[in-house]
Amino acid sequence: MSVAERSGTAAADASGRGAAFASPAPAEELIVVEPLIFAASSPGRRGVRFPSATDTARHAASGQPDVPADARRGAAPRLPEVSELDLLRHFNRLSQLNHAIDLGFYPLGSCTMKYNPKVNEWAASRTGFAASHPLDPAACAQGSIELEWLLAELLREISGFAAVSLQPAAGAHGELTGMLMTRAYHRSRGEGQTRTRVLVPDSAHGTNPATATMVGYETVTIRSNERGGIDLEALREALNERTAALMITNPSTLGIFEDQIDQVLAAVRQAGAIAYMDGANLNAILGRFRPGEAGFDVMHFNLHKTFSTPHGGGGPGAGPVGVSERLAPFLPGPLPILVEGDPEEVRRNAWAGRTTPRARFALEDPATRPESIGRVRAFTGNFGMFVRAYTYIRSNGDAGLRAVSEDAVLAANYLRVRLADAYDLPYDRICKHEVVFSGRRQKRQHRVTTLDIAKAILDHGIHPPTIYFPLIVEEALMVEPTETESIETLDRFVDVMHGIAEQAAADPEALKRAPTTTPVGRLDEAGAARRPDLRFDFGTAAPGAEASASTETGAE
Amino acid sequence: MSSTHPDDLRYSKEHEWVRVDGAQATIGITSFAADELGDIVFVELPEPGTRISQFGAFGVIESVKAVSDLYAPVSGEVTELNEALRDRPELVNSDPYGEGWIARVSLAEESGLDGLMDADAYRESTAG
Amino acid sequence: MAYSPHTAADHERMLAAIGVDSIEGLFADIPPAVRAERFAVPPPLTEQEVRAEVTRLAYRNALPRVSFLGAGAYRHLVPAVVGEVIGRAEFATAYTPYQPEVSQGTLQSIYEFQSMVCELTGMEVASASHYDGATATAEAALMACRLTRRERIAVSSAVGPQTRAVLRTYCSGPGIEIVEVGADLAESGSGLTPVERAAATLDDTVACLVVQQPNFFGGIEPMRELVDAAHDAGAQLVVLVEPTSLAVLEAPGAYGADIVTAEGQPLGIPLSYGGPYVGLMAARMASVRQMPGRLVGATRDGAGRKGYVLTLQAREQHIRREKAASNICTNQALCALAATAYLAAVGPAGLREVAELSMLQARHLAAALEAAGLGVRRFSAPYFAEVAISVTDAARVHAALAERGIVAGYPLWDEYPELADTLLLAATELTTDAEIAELVAALGEVAV
Numbered sequence A: 001m002s003v004a005e006r007s008g009t010a011a012a013d014a015s016g017r018g019a020a021f022a023s024p025a026p027a028e029e030l031i032v033v034e035p036l037i038f039a040a041s042s043p044g045r046r047g048v049r050f051p052s053a054t055d056t057a058r059h060a061a062s063g064q065p066d067v068p069a070d071a072r073r074g075a076a077p078r079l080p081e082v083s084e085l086d087l088l089r090h091f092n093r094l095s096q097l098n099h100a101i102d103l104g105f106y107p108l109g110s111c112t113m114k115y116n117p118k119v120n121e122w123a124a125s126r127t128g129f130a131a132s133h134p135l136d137p138a139a140c141a142q143g144s145i146e147l148e149w150l151l152a153e154l155l156r157e158i159s160g161f162a163a164v165s166l167q168p169a170a171g172a173h174g175e176l177t178g179m180l181m182t183r184a185y186h187r188s189r190g191e192g193q194t195r196t197r198v199l200v201p202d203s204a205h206g207t208n209p210a211t212a213t214m215v216g217y218e219t220v221t222i223r224s225n226e227r228g229g230i231d232l233e234a235l236r237e238a239l240n241e242r243t244a245a246l247m248i249t250n251p252s253t254l255g256i257f258e259d260q261i262d263q264v265l266a267a268v269r270q271a272g273a274i275a276y277m278d279g280a281n282l283n284a285i286l287g288r289f290r291p292g293e294a295g296f297d298v299m300h301f302n303l304h305k306t307f308s309t310p311h312g313g314g315g316p317g318a319g320p321v322g323v324s325e326r327l328a329p330f331l332p333g334p335l336p337i338l339v340e341g342d343p344e345e346v347r348r349n350a351w352a353g354r355t356t357p358r359a360r361f362a363l364e365d366p367a368t369r370p371e372s373i374g375r376v377r378a379f380t381g382n383f384g385m386f387v388r389a390y391t392y393i394r395s396n397g398d399a400g401l402r403a404v405s406e407d408a409v410l411a412a413n414y415l416r417v418r419l420a421d422a423y424d425l426p427y428d429r430i431c432k433h434e435v436v437f438s439g440r441r442q443k444r445q446h447r448v449t450t451l452d453i454a455k456a457i458l459d460h461g462i463h464p465p466t467i468y469f470p471l472i473v474e475e476a477l478m479v480e481p482t483e484t485e486s487i488e489t490l491d492r493f494v495d496v497m498h499g500i501a502e503q504a505a506a507d508p509e510a511l512k513r514a515p516t517t518t519p520v521g522r523l524d525e526a527g528a529a530r531r532p533d534l535r536f537d538f539g540t541a542a543p544g545a546e547a548s549a550s551t552e553t554g555a556e
Numbered sequence B: 001m002s003s004t005h006p007d008d009l010r011y012s013k014e015h016e017w018v019r020v021d022g023a024q025a026t027i028g029i030t031s032f033a034a035d036e037l038g039d040i041v042f043v044e045l046p047e048p049g050t051r052i053s054q055f056g057a058f059g060v061i062e063s064v065k066a067v068s069d070l071y072a073p074v075s076g077e078v079t080e081l082n083e084a085l086r087d088r089p090e091l092v093n094s095d096p097y098g099e100g101w102i103a104r105v106s107l108a109e110e111s112g113l114d115g116l117m118d119a120d121a122y123r124e125s126t127a128g
Numbered sequence C: 001m002a003y004s005p006h007t008a009a010d011h012e013r014m015l016a017a018i019g020v021d022s023i024e025g026l027f028a029d030i031p032p033a034v035r036a037e038r039f040a041v042p043p044p045l046t047e048q049e050v051r052a053e054v055t056r057l058a059y060r061n062a063l064p065r066v067s068f069l070g071a072g073a074y075r076h077l078v079p080a081v082v083g084e085v086i087g088r089a090e091f092a093t094a095y096t097p098y099q100p101e102v103s104q105g106t107l108q109s110i111y112e113f114q115s116m117v118c119e120l121t122g123m124e125v126a127s128a129s130h131y132d133g134a135t136a137t138a139e140a141a142l143m144a145c146r147l148t149r150r151e152r153i154a155v156s157s158a159v160g161p162q163t164r165a166v167l168r169t170y171c172s173g174p175g176i177e178i179v180e181v182g183a184d185l186a187e188s189g190s191g192l193t194p195v196e197r198a199a200a201t202l203d204d205t206v207a208c209l210v211v212q213q214p215n216f217f218g219g220i221e222p223m224r225e226l227v228d229a230a231h232d233a234g235a236q237l238v239v240l241v242e243p244t245s246l247a248v249l250e251a252p253g254a255y256g257a258d259i260v261t262a263e264g265q266p267l268g269i270p271l272s273y274g275g276p277y278v279g280l281m282a283a284r285m286a287s288v289r290q291m292p293g294r295l296v297g298a299t300r301d302g303a304g305r306k307g308y309v310l311t312l313q314a315r316e317q318h319i320r321r322e323k324a325a326s327n328i329c330t331n332q333a334l335c336a337l338a339a340t341a342y343l344a345a346v347g348p349a350g351l352r353e354v355a356e357l358s359m360l361q362a363r364h365l366a367a368a369l370e371a372a373g374l375g376v377r378r379f380s381a382p383y384f385a386e387v388a389i390s391v392t393d394a395a396r397v398h399a400a401l402a403e404r405g406i407v408a409g410y411p412l413w414d415e416y417p418e419l420a421d422t423l424l425l426a427a428t429e430l431t432t433d434a435e436i437a438e439l440v441a442a443l444g445e446v447a448v
Helices: A057-061 A084-095 A118-124 A142-159 A171-188 A207-214 A234-239 A262-270 A280-284 A325-330 A344-350 A383-419 A441-446 A452-459 A488-504 A506-512 A525-530 B033-035 B119-127 C006-016 C021-025 C046-058 C080-086 C104-121 C132-149 C160-170 C195-203 C222-234 C243-246 C285-290 C317-323 C333-371 C394-403 C431-445
Strands: A163-165 A199-201 A218-222 A243-249 A276-280 A298-300 A321-323 A336-340 A360-363 A435-438 A474-478 B016-021 B024-029 B038-043 B058-064 B068-073 B074-080 B101-106 C152-155 C177-182 C205-213 C236-241 C259-261 C277-285 C296-300 C306-310 C385-391 C422-426
Touching: A084 A234, A084 C080, A084 C104, A084 C285, A084 C333, A118 A383, A118 C046, A142 A163, A142 A321, A142 A336, A142 A344, A142 A383, A171 A243, A171 A276, A171 A280, A171 A298, A171 A321, A171 A325, A207 A218, A207 A243, A218 A234, A234 A262, A243 A262, A243 C385, A262 A276, A276 A280, A321 A325, A325 B101, A325 C080, A325 C296, A344 C394, A383 A435, A383 A488, A383 C006, A383 C021, A383 C046, A383 C285, A435 C152, A441 A452, A441 A488, A452 A474, A474 A488, A474 C394, A488 A506, A488 C006, A525 B038, B024 C195, B074 C277, B119 C021, C006 C021, C080 C333, C104 C243, C104 C277, C104 C296, C104 C306, C104 C333, C132 C152, C132 C160, C132 C236, C132 C259, C132 C277, C132 C285, C152 C160, C152 C195, C177 C195, C195 C205, C195 C222, C222 C236, C236 C243, C243 C333, C277 C285, C333 C385, C333 C422, C394 C422, C394 C431
Parallel strands: A199 A218, A199 A243, A243 A276, A276 A298, C152 C177, C152 C205, C205 C236, C236 C259
Antiparallel strands: A163 A321, A298 A321, A336 A360, A435 A474, B016 B024, B024 B101, B038 B058, B058 B068, B074 B101, C259 C277, C296 C306, C385 C422
16 A cells, blocks of 8 residues: 555645555556557558568578577567557557647756757758768768867857867766766876765755766765855865865756856865866856856756757757866867868858868867777767757857847746745745745645645646755745746746645645646556566567578568 | 654664564664655665664665665664565555564674664654 | 747836846846856857758768668668657657656657567566667666676677777776677687687676677677676676667577667667667666666556556666766657657568668678679678678778768778778668679779
């Protein structure tokens, strides 16, 4: 029995987080919203077909060694045998069970769920890009390499860093890269053994300490001050010759700009440590604050946040890193470089939409970066996302990017003031692109938790804000509207949130039952973890067609 | 709160309890801790024969939304694990002082038992 | 500016509500000392202008007319229906499914993906994806270290160079030592990992043996013997597999592999200059708590409806923080969806056709080059769909062919000095007889 069941009500489970699961139904009567693809399978049904082997090929190949019998598969894998139409219907119906930016408001704090422009998709699908093999000779890939070079140049300009590597596949991957470079840097100065600690604020995203651990560092948590910034005194006390780095998000995960950032960076530099900025919140400061210029040593960008590449239900993203001069030798390569041509001329031409005739690009020879930490993935990066981000940056341009941050910050502050009457605001000051509320008033007065509030929001066709993060705010509710939502959308959200606050007082049980209009209601997460069911059980169903032992290709 | 803390047990600051039976002891987590964690999904414990020392981390307890180290309330040697928790970790929630026991330990000479709270002291410490 | 809906009136209304005179007031808390001094990003472009710029760059890629290049990324058919599935905005513009009630599309498709990966690999549990095959393999090696509590790993030199490079980088984090097991690269050698050499490297300090199947040279490794060697030393066997090969080659679960990884790009994901791709990982259920990455599990709601959720999340960064098994957050969900749609689109029969055509054309290619006296197979062992061919004066020949729009595979000598004058050529179901004939003809002309 779950805690919720035992307590007899659909009310809070004892952790105070709201009912995971209200009333059990017998297992045999499970209602299936959309069957698994395997249910549409029928032996012998075909989807895409391939050509038959030619006689020429068979004849020529006959003298070559076959795959040994003992290396061959026995039974064929039980992949679905479905028609193309059934496949498409299945995935179309599944897609309709999702909420998405393209359907409705998605104010998920820290994720920057802005509009994903479709011209970016058009760009990434150009055959010239889609068919470009990562190991093609440079002469075949001048367009790909030039795009990477130009994107790196733009990211450098936006951030003020000396150099950029596009390689990491996601923000966390960028963090790993940054911490590996940090360690390589300290080792190069003979301090690899002594500098063993990474400082993170108590408001940090979970990836920060997880990354520090992956690199063998010990994490030390620094408290935040009452204004929502890192406590400068606590930081100064913790900084010493054992500190490898400070990892900090700016604006912080509370959506607040670190207004002592200059002193923070000075203190870190004085201690001989590396200043790492988690760039997740870049959407707030484009054109206003350049981390590299301000004194950070390294930062990861999230192209799938600030730079509009789609989230895809959990990736792919891209997490390029920018570094100061002192970390540049350690970047994961090979970086795209201009082998022939003047960089200034190439940029000028590219900004005007022209190719520079004599310019030649290549991937750098790894021998020219001997202190590199090495590759963090097989090829140069999530190129498809680079095309999208490049298209986005060029579409917006300088004025557009500045306006992005201005409108993002404006929208968040608008929501801050309009909701401050209904929800507690732990840090009642101007925020940047996101604002953190606390649901503690609703919890204390009406036993309605932030989880209940989030589930109630779902019934209005809006994705809830981020909940229970950052950890330092009780019943946290982090709202990030982004710059692409109209004021009507924002006003509607305000109305929904006011309505829920009223309902918390008038009829809290209704909130505990939410959501009721979504494809499924609250799910039994405890059951999912206790008795994991992580793949379809084919049971004793006969596997598909037995594989034959020959090398004949078979069109049926 | 799902059950009051039994008087015959001793309690650690990290919300573990100890039931002494001569030179043996049974340990578990308190109802307060179980409620805080929410629905328990997994308990990870060291094999019998492992020496544990008081207040050292000796296992992990996982709920859907949180994970916590288990800190030994006493020093000794693990003699038995509650096998029932493998299939039914929810026992820790439903009966934390009874069927939800976690491990049995043979107490070391310097077990540290005296450093633990009695039920009243524990109730007071969790009241705030 | 490009996508903002705000009018001047909207701005005024918001500013008035907030109680500041201008937007500048919202940025006053940035200390003057750190305000940006420059922002020399080029001016905005309209849609037609940015499309022209993108077209300029796309056309600068002089794509080869004929290519036999593989070496970790392969030119396969991406069925049109796959593009339709991942083009659905509800999949593409959704976030990570933390609110499962409105994410059943994403969650169920990941469950289907996990199921298919388990079927292909013969393993009990598969994660929701990693960045690529190389990082998945690196994460698998670290997982083996955690499971065995050992701090060294053995890696065959027949594992691809990019993968080994990523392994080195990831192992440098926690200071895991890497021992290389040299493959048999002698002329007319097997091109495989010698089992005795592997066994000699494995002892009770080594957490795992990492091999690739087929290996980087296309060779089919003696997996059962390698598994035995690893297990005899109490080590895990980590194998990086090519996913289409699993239609004809034995499933790793059947020969006792402990952790299986793969680069999923061949499954319906375009080459796209190296990314985004998708890493697969599968293991035994007993190891699941040490497995990095997301997992989706089936469950039900209070009204008795079947549903799917992210589960066993306590392993992950957002809960475990510094004790997490890995720091992975965003993965490659849309690419995993492409692979799922691909596997459903081709089915077991289609996947087998892909594998067998690829194998056939690789043999056709090798035979044609040998028959024309232009190239000799470097290694004796059977291969899957990629083959190492020795060609006289290979560097010059490769460059000359590239100028004619033919990429004659991957030059091996930089990363494997013993393999001078050896090219790695791959074939797939897209390789035509005409392309092979053209390669032979062109090589004949250039070789004189």
